[in-house]
Amino acid sequence: MAQKTGYLAEKLKLFHLSDKRQWTCPYHYHDFDKITLFFRGHVSYDVEGTAYDLQPFDIVVIPAGRIHRPIIYGDAVYERIIAYISPSYLQGYERRGCPAGQIFTRENAPILRQPQEADNLYNVSCRLRRAWADMGPESPLLQETLFTEFMIHLTRALQKDKLHVVQKGHQNEKIRRILAYIEENLSGDLSISSLAAAFFMSPDYLMHLFKAETGMTAASYITTKRLQKARHLMQEGRALTEICYDCGFTNYSTFYRAWKNHYHTSPKEGSRAFPDSFDE
The missing domain is CATH 1.10.10.60 (Homeodomain-like)
Structure with missing residues (x-):
């Protein structure tokens, strides 16, 4: 049986992970929404039995309860930012006029491909990635602030159809x-x-x-x-x-x-x- 993993005691939990190993993660799910911002590596993301090959700066959107797993190939460095997001955190966006909950209620495929050009979403993705090089005491605040900006621009990009929804996956x-x-x-x-x-x-x-x-x-x-x-x-x-x-x-x-x-x-x-x- 797929296992529920991850524990979310706060409203938002952010990770920046960069590792090198060949690994097929077990199927699992979370009781909270999850976003993975992928930067590099040779990785497929399997969601409910459909596997999608990731490209740099792809955004993986996993609603609560969705069974999934990453599949890591070879020995290339796998770098990503992962966000665990509680319902109350999304409600905070809604109260302030940003319908970010729509990110997780869409019926489309879970992989969003952003154009790598000088637009707001790509720029904040790059700044969010660099924020983990900042080791000051205020670093967590900076990371959360940039993630808020990322969520706003992601919501706007979806509303304006600026992202490519990756439809082609490997599934019988x-x-x-x-x-x-x-x-x-x-x-x-x-x-x-x-x-x-x-x-x-x-x-x-x-x-x-x-x-x-x-x-x-x-x-x-x-x-x-x-x-x-x-x-x-x-x-x-x-x-x-x-x-x-x-x-x-x-x-x-x-x-x-x-x-x-x-x-x-x-x-x-x-x-x-x-x-x-x-x-x-």
Whole structure:
């Protein structure tokens, strides 16, 4: 099963990382939104089973709950800035007239390619990168200030269609349709046999193809997606028994075990969590 990773205690967490290793990161997801500003390396970004080859200054947009992983090839230096963003941080933009939340609600592919020319977004991307060379006591404030400017220009660039949305990824068309079907039918019957019948293939072939293309078993993927939906419904204040069945679990004990195994707490305890608390 894809694991939830990262812990966000504050409204915004910024990292500048530069390392050299060949690595396939495990599939994982976060309960907060994430942006990666890529600078260099030989990297593909796999989002929900579709892999995109990155180019310098690409912006990877990962909404909360989206299963993803970077795949690092060779021994080239992999440099990027990563931002973990809480819902309340985005709400702060909204209150001040910048609809930055639209960055994560778009239905397009997750890779945004900015033109490398003397425009505002590219310039602030460069200044944000250089900010990590500043080692003064006020450096974190400078980095956060520049990230605010980056988010404003990113929002404007999307509104004005100045960014290229990278649509071409490496994915089996059958798997793409299966993933879309799962997303649309989380409350229904998603047993392997029913999925296989819906797509006119044998259960064994479906399980093999799903694992080969996504790196996850179909059952683990479905359970993860259902638990993500359950967490979202909890934050709306819905009753746990209602959530259980709305998310496709056949009974409460099955839901309880799945939640306990994944979040290491009971659903009742999880339902009391504040929206901005992101437990590991």
